[in-house]
Amino acid sequence: MPTPAPGLSAVPQPDSITDRAAAPRTLSVPTAGALLWRPWAREDVPALAALMRTVEEADGRDWFTAPAEIDELFGAPVFDVAADTLVGLDADGVLRAHAWIERYPTTGVSLLRVSVTGGVHPDYRGQGIGTELLAWATGRARQALAELGGDPQLLGLPGRISAHIGDTDPAERHDLLRAAGFEPIRYYANLLRDLSAPVPAIGLEPPLRLVPWTDALEDATRLARNDAFRDHWGSQPRTTESWRAYRSAFEPRWSFVVIDESVRYAGSEHEQPGDTTVPPGTPYVVGLHRGERYEHDWESQGYTAGYTGLLGVRRAYRGRRIAAALLTHAMNVYAADGMQRAELDVDTDNPTGAPALYTRLGYTKSDGSTQYTIEL
CATH class of the missing domain: 3.40.630.30 (Gcn5-related N-acetyltransferase (GNAT))
Structure with a gap:
């Protein structure tokens, strides 16, 4: 005991x-x-x-x-x-x-x-x-x-x-x-997209460019995530330690960021006081897609899937098709890797209009979940 x-x-x-x-x-x-x-x-x-x-x-x-x-x-x-x-x-x-x-x-x-x-x-x-x-x-x-x-x-x-x-x-x-x-306070939907269906071509206009997720961009990506999720229910900023935690399912080959090539960090402390993790001159990350691999579930689910664990766009950069470009690029990479489905989970009251984007791109609900809370 x-x-x-x-x-x-x-x-x-x-x-x-x-x-x-x-x-x-x-x-x-x-x-x-x-x-x-x-x-x-x-x-x-x-x-x-x-x-x-x-x-x-x-x-x-x-x-x-x-x-x-x-x-x-x-x-x-x-x-x-x-x-x-x-x-x-x-x-x-x-x-x-x-x-x-x-x-x-x-x-x-x-x-x-x-x-x-x-x-x-x-x-x-x-x-x-x-x-x-x-x-x-x-x-x-x-x-x-x-x-x-x-x-x-x-x-x-x-x-x-x-x-x-x-x-x-x-x-x-x-x-x-x-x-x-506890009381139910939030509802989530798990969405699937058949990768045998055509994937729309969605590009980015300069100075925006989609590049691989790299170690050198980890903290710049974390700061972009923190900005992107500031208006999401219940979301709180990630520290360096919490950002790198829970990576057992992380798939680097399925992970990408969008940078604005016209901007370089003057140093992350200029964006978030006290945060000096991003050195001056680092490319400015404005959007991110983190892919995850849950291979142990494929047999029970009856399909292989690339999972979008995190998708976000800085608030000042919304409306420029960055999320759509990241997601469709991920779909193509999943399919090229032999995956049958693209999968993700979304807050049904997401403030960015993400559920509508997913619907346009062919995602449909497979199941869902509920968050219960005690508020203090």
Whole structure:
């Protein structure tokens, strides 16, 4: 059994997230199901992946969490495996339930966020394990937010605890979240595009030019992403560390940026005060497409696919067909690489008009998901 999280030591400030989080001083691990509970260990990764796949299959999904995606959590910018994870084992030492919270960097943010994730093996459902596991995760999320209350730079910022579930997940999962105080706040659509259909030719006019994603342009691309997503719901700026995290599915051959050849950085501190990661003279990135490869899902899904994990255009450059040029170029690259589908996920209330663009380019909805939150 894990050691209870220590009491909060930060001195709360007026309008502090410490007060609003209403965090428990200690956490109770689940008692239902007669399982033995402890934090994750890195050697658990194969067994965790097997458990998650069993849970996801029972929930009707045809895409699954890969071992590499679990392993990279241990190197995340803000992750305390001893405090932020929990796994339940049966009498034979087999993993039967799991949960974790994901915390996010707070540099330059306007929202303090923690997400919760978990699951129970189908043979162990109906015993109350999920209810108690969600209570543990939500309590730990409240603690993580409350711990930020001693930072005066975060004074007055709102907080959010979120959970993301698929449309195929059982209705009981939605009921469980509602009973725990979560409410649905955002909806997402997974879109597919058949690559056997013709891809329209969409070019760029100088001084715009599409070039490969390279290490030399990583931070210039990060700053472009931060600008592009400033008006997206819930989005927060990426730090250097968080930008390079979660790259297990990253496919460099499917990733590209658009630069404005008439502009060079004077230094990134001129764009974002305090950020000196981009040296003077670096090409100015105005749009980006990050491709991802989920080969482990192709058999269960019944098709091969190139996945657009990130597509963005600087706000001052919208309306110049940059997103369309990036996406159609990606489609051609996917097809040349033998892929049958192009795939992506989109916020159905995306403020840039992206859903309409995807429809024009031939994408259709295959399934969707819902984000539930507790707003603090």
